[in-house]
Amino acid sequence: MPPMKRIVMKFGGTSVASPAHIRDVAAIVKTVWATGVDVAVVVSAMGHETDRLDDLAQTMGTKSGSPEYDAILAVGEQVTAPCLALALQEIDVPARSWCGWQLPIMTTSRFGTARVESIEGQGLIDDFHARRTVAIVTGFQGIDAQHRITTLGRGGSDLSAVLLAAAIQADRCDIYTDVDGVYTSDPRIVRQAVRLKTIGFEEMLELAALGANVLQARSVNAARNHRVPLRVRSTFKPDDEGTIVSGILTQTASSDEDPPMELRKVTGIAHERNQAKITCRNIKDAPGMAARVFGPLSEGGIIVDMIVQTASVDGETTDITFTIPRKDAEETVDILKRNDIPESHIIVDRNVAKISIVGAGMTTSAGVAATIFEVLAERSINVEVISTSEIKVSVLISEDYGELALRALHHALIENGA
Amino acid sequence: MPPMKRIVMKFGGTSVASPAHIRDVAAIVKTVWATGVDVAVVVSAMGHETDRLDDLAQTMGTKSGSPEYDAILAVGEQVTAPCLALALQEIDVPARSWCGWQLPIMTTSRFGTARVESIEGQGLIDDFHARRTVAIVTGFQGIDAQHRITTLGRGGSDLSAVLLAAAIQADRCDIYTDVDGVYTSDPRIVRQAVRLKTIGFEEMLELAALGANVLQARSVNAARNHRVPLRVRSTFKPDDEGTIVSGILTQTASSDEDPPMELRKVTGIAHERNQAKITCRNIKDAPGMAARVFGPLSEGGIIVDMIVQTASVDGETTDITFTIPRKDAEETVDILKRNDIPESHIIVDRNVAKISIVGAGMTTSAGVAATIFEVLAERSINVEVISTSEIKVSVLISEDYGELALRALHHALIENGA
Numbered sequence: 001m002p003p004m005k006r007i008v009m010k011f012g013g014t015s016v017a018s019p020a021h022i023r024d025v026a027a028i029v030k031t032v033w034a035t036g037v038d039v040a041v042v043v044s045a046m047g048h049e050t051d052r053l054d055d056l057a058q059t060m061g062t063k064s065g066s067p068e069y070d071a072i073l074a075v076g077e078q079v080t081a082p083c084l085a086l087a088l089q090e091i092d093v094p095a096r097s098w099c100g101w102q103l104p105i106m107t108t109s110r111f112g113t114a115r116v117e118s119i120e121g122q123g124l125i126d127d128f129h130a131r132r133t134v135a136i137v138t139g140f141q142g143i144d145a146q147h148r149i150t151t152l153g154r155g156g157s158d159l160s161a162v163l164l165a166a167a168i169q170a171d172r173c174d175i176y177t178d179v180d181g182v183y184t185s186d187p188r189i190v191r192q193a194v195r196l197k198t199i200g201f202e203e204m205l206e207l208a209a210l211g212a213n214v215l216q217a218r219s220v221n222a223a224r225n226h227r228v229p230l231r232v233r234s235t236f237k238p239d240d241e242g243t244i245v246s247g248i249l250t251q252t253a254s255s256d257e258d259p260p261m262e263l264r265k266v267t268g269i270a271h272e273r274n275q276a277k278i279t280c281r282n283i284k285d286a287p288g289m290a291a292r293v294f295g296p297l298s299e300g301g302i303i304v305d306m307i308v309q310t311a312s313v314d315g316e317t318t319d320i321t322f323t324i325p326r327k328d329a330e331e332t333v334d335i336l337k338r339n340d341i342p343e344s345h346i347i348v349d350r351n352v353a354k355i356s357i358v359g360a361g362m363t364t365s366a367g368v369a370a371t372i373f374e375v376l377a378e379r380s381i382n383v384e385v386i387s388t389s390e391i392k393v394s395v396l397i398s399e400d401y402g403e404l405a406l407r408a409l410h411h412a413l414i415e416n417g418a
Numbered sequence: 419m420p421p422m423k424r425i426v427m428k429f430g431g432t433s434v435a436s437p438a439h440i441r442d443v444a445a446i447v448k449t450v451w452a453t454g455v456d457v458a459v460v461v462s463a464m465g466h467e468t469d470r471l472d473d474l475a476q477t478m479g480t481k482s483g484s485p486e487y488d489a490i491l492a493v494g495e496q497v498t499a500p501c502l503a504l505a506l507q508e509i510d511v512p513a514r515s516w517c518g519w520q521l522p523i524m525t526t527s528r529f530g531t532a533r534v535e536s537i538e539g540q541g542l543i544d545d546f547h548a549r550r551t552v553a554i555v556t557g558f559q560g561i562d563a564q565h566r567i568t569t570l571g572r573g574g575s576d577l578s579a580v581l582l583a584a585a586i587q588a589d590r591c592d593i594y595t596d597v598d599g600v601y602t603s604d605p606r607i608v609r610q611a612v613r614l615k616t617i618g619f620e621e622m623l624e625l626a627a628l629g630a631n632v633l634q635a636r637s638v639n640a641a642r643n644h645r646v647p648l649r650v651r652s653t654f655k656p657d658d659e660g661t662i663v664s665g666i667l668t669q670t671a672s673s674d675e676d677p678p679m680e681l682r683k684v685t686g687i688a689h690e691r692n693q694a695k696i697t698c699r700n701i702k703d704a705p706g707m708a709a710r711v712f713g714p715l716s717e718g719g720i721i722v723d724m725i726v727q728t729a730s731v732d733g734e735t736t737d738i739t740f741t742i743p744r745k746d747a748e749e750t751v752d753i754l755k756r757n758d759i760p761e762s763h764i765i766v767d768r769n770v771a772k773i774s775i776v777g778a779g780m781t782t783s784a785g786v787a788a789t790i791f792e793v794l795a796e797r798s799i800n801v802e803v804i805s806t807s808e809i810k811v812s813v814l815i816s817e818d819y820g821e822l823a824l825r826a827l828h829h830a831l832i833e834n835g836a
Contacts, residue, residue, distance in 0.1 A: 019478055060437055071515055072497055078496070079471070083474065086475065089486070148520075149517075
C-alpha cells in the first residue's frame with residue numbers, strides 16, 4: 001500500500017467509557033498523528049451515555065422521530081469530542097472538537113434515522129494545513145435544512161466516520177472497537193474461528209446484515225459506495241493489525257506471510273438466533289395471493305427474509321413459509337389476520353436459527369450447498385428452509401442444533417479450506 | 419400594570435432537577451401560556467449537572483478559558499431544553515427547543531466568561547405568530563464569531579433570560595428560583611425579615627453585589643440597562659407573587675393593600691462574611707504611595723472594596739486599611755511583599771463581617787449612619803471601617819458580632835420603619 005496521508009479514526013462508546021479510556025484513546029491518536037498523517041477522529045458517547053439519554057427522553061414522554069428527542073440523544077457525543085480534544089492538548093497534540101452543526105454535516109429531516117446529505121470538510125482540512133490540528137468530530141449526528149439537530153440511528157457513528165473519510169478524501173477509516181477484527185465465525189461459539197486479515201466489502205455486507213456485530217451493513221455499504229477502505233481494530237490492542245475491509249481479496253490472518261493466490265471459497269459463517277418462521281397454510285394458489293401476504297407486511301415495516309412456497313398435493317392451495325425478526329412475530333400475525341388469513345392457518349415457529357455461509361469465492365453456490373446438506377445430514381439436522389444469493393447460502397434449522405451446525409460447517413468449509 | 423403580551427420565564431437548576439420537576443415547570447408554563455401571552459422559557463442544566471460536567475472537564479486536564487471546556491459545560495442546558503419541550507408537548511402546548519447557536523446568541527470569544535453581543539429573536543417571534551409555540555432556550559451559552567460554543571460564567575442563565583427578554587421586547591422576565599422573593603434581610607438570620615413586593619434596580623444591584631444570592635449583579639444591571647422588569651418568584655409556590663425588580667418604588671409585601679406614598683428609607687440589610695481586612699502600617703505618606711499598594715493588587719485581579727487611610731501622628735507615615743475577598747488574603751500579602759511592603763507592616767484580619775444598609779430612600783446617608791453608630795454603640799460593637807455611597811452604607815465589624823448587629827440594625831431601620 002502507498003503511504004497514508006490522511007486517516008479517519010473512529011472510537012465507539014466502550015473505547016471512550018471514562019476519562020482514563022479517553023486518555024488511552026488520545027495516546028493512540030498521538031501515535032498515528034506522530035507518523036505525519038492528518039488525523040480526524042469520530043467519537044461516540046461515553047459508555048452507555050446514549051442509553052441514559054434515551055431513558056431520559058422516554059421518561060419525558062416521547063417516541064423517537066421527534067426533533068426534541070434527537071436533540072437530547074445527540075449531546076453524548078458533544079461531551080466526548082471536547083474531552084478528547086483536551087486530552088490530546090494535554091499531551092501536546094493540537095486538537096479541536098467539532099459538533100455536527102459546526103462542520104456542518106447536513107442530513108434529511110427524518111429524525112432518529114436521518115440520512116446524511118453532505119459533509120463540509122474544508123474546516124478540518126484548513127486546520128490540517130495550518131497546524132496539523134487533529135479534528136475531533138461528534139459521530140451519530142448532523143443538522144437538517146432548518147438547522148435542527150438530527151441523529152442517524154444506531155451505529156450512526158460508524159457511518160459518520162465513513163462519510164467523513166469520503167468528504168476529506170482520507171486514505172482509510174479505522175474503526176476502533178472492543179473486538180480485534182472480523183472472524184470467520186463467532187469465536188465464542190466456534191473455538192477454531194480465525195481472524196480475517198482482509199475481507200471484501202460485499203462479504204462484509206452480508207456478514208454485517210447477519211448480525212456479525214462488528215460493523216453495521218449501512219456503514220459497510222457507504223464505505224463500498226465511496227471506496228473508503230475500512231480497518232476494524234481493537235482499541236485495547238492498538239498494535240494489532242485488525243481486519244481490513246476493502247475491494248481487495250479476502251485473506252485470513254494466518255495467511256500473512258504467504259498470501260494465497262487463490263480466493264478462499266468461504267469467508268465466514270454467521271449464526272442468527274433472533275428469527276421466527278411463519279407458515280401460512282392452505283393459501284389459495286392464485287395470482288396475487290403472495291402479494292396479499294407480503295404487501296401488507298412490507299407496509300407494516302416487517303422485514304421478510306427467506307421465502308419458500310410449496311404447492312399442495314391438490315394443486316389448488318399452497319403453503320407459504322418465510323422468516324422475520326422474532327420480535328415482529330406477533331405483529332406479523334396481526335397483520336396477516338387483518339388481511340383475511342385465518343389464524344388457524346398461521347403457524348409461528350420461534351425455535352429456529354439461521355446459519356449463513358458467506359464467500360465471494362463460491363463460484364457457484366451449488367457445491368457449497370451440497371457440502372452443507374451433507375454435513376447437516378450426517379448429524380441428522382433437518383434443513384427447514386434454504387436460500388441462496390451469489391455470495392451467500394443460508395439455511396434455517398431448529399435452534400436446538402444451531403451451535404452444533406455452526407461448528408460442523410465451520411470445520412468442513414473453513415478449517416478444511418473448502 | 420397594562421396586560422402583558424410577551425414574557426420570558428427562567429428556571430434554574432433546582433427547578434428542573436429531575437423529569438418530575440420538569441413536568442411541574444411545564445405545568446407552570448402552561449398556566450401562563452394559557453392566559454394568551456407569548457412565552458419564551460430559558461432553562462439551566464438539571465440540578466448539579468453543570469458541576470458534574472465541570473468535574474469531568476477538570477479531570478481531562480484543563481483550566482477554564484478553553485473553547486473545549488465551554489463546549490463540555492454547555493451541554494447541560496442542551497438536555498434540559500428539549501426535555502421541557504417534550505413535557506409541554508405532552509400536555510398539548512406547542513413547544514420547541516433552541517440552542518444558543520440556533521437563534522443565534524452571539525458572544526465575545528472570552529471562553530468561560532463571554533459577553534453577549536447580540537441575540538436574534540426573530541425565529542421565536544415567527545413561531546409565536548404562527549402557532550403560539552413556546553420557545554425553550556438554553557441559558558448560559560452562545561457562540562462566538564467562529565461559531566464556537568461559549569459560556570457566560572456563573573449565573574449566566576439569568577443573564578441569558580434578561581437579554582432574551584430585551585431581544586424579543588418581552589414585557590417582563592420572571593426568574594423562577596428556589597426562594598420566593600427578595601427579603602429585607604437574610605430570613606435565616608433575621609426572623610423579622612419581610613419579603614419586598616417591589617425593589618428598584620439600583621437597590622437590587624447593591625444587594626446582589628453584597629451576595630444576596632437571589633440575583634446576580636450582572637443580570638440586574640442588564641435588566642436595568644435594557645429596562646426589563648424582573649420578577650423573582652418561587653418555582654415551588656408558583657401562585658406566590660414574589661418580588662418585582664424594576665424602575666419603580668420599593669414596597670414590602672405587607673404594604674399590599676395600602677401602598678405607602680412615601681419611599682421607605684431602608685430597603686434591605688445584607689451581611690457578608692467572606693471578607694478580610696488588610697492593614698498596611700507605616701506607609702510613607704508621599705504622593706504615589708497608594709498607587710504602589712493598589713496598582714499591583716488591581717493587576718493581580720484582587721477586588722479591593724472599602725478603603726480607609728489614616729494619617730499617623732508623626733505626619734510622615736500613614737496606615738492604609740482595606741477589605742478584600744477572604745480567599746484572596748494570602749495572594750494579597752504576597753503581592754504587597756513583592757512590592758516592597760515589609761511583611762511586618764502587613765496585618766491581616768480574617769475575623770470581620772460587612773453589614774450593608776441599602777435604600778434608595780436614604781436622602782442622605784448621614785442620618786442612617788448616625789442610627790447605625792448609635793445601634794452598634796449600644797451593643798458595644800466597634801465599627802472598624804465605614805464606607806458610604808448614595809444608596810448604601812457599609813460597616814465592617816468583628817465577625818463575632820455579625821448576626822447580632824444584623825438583627826439590631828434590621829430592628830432599628832426596617833421594623834421600626836426608619
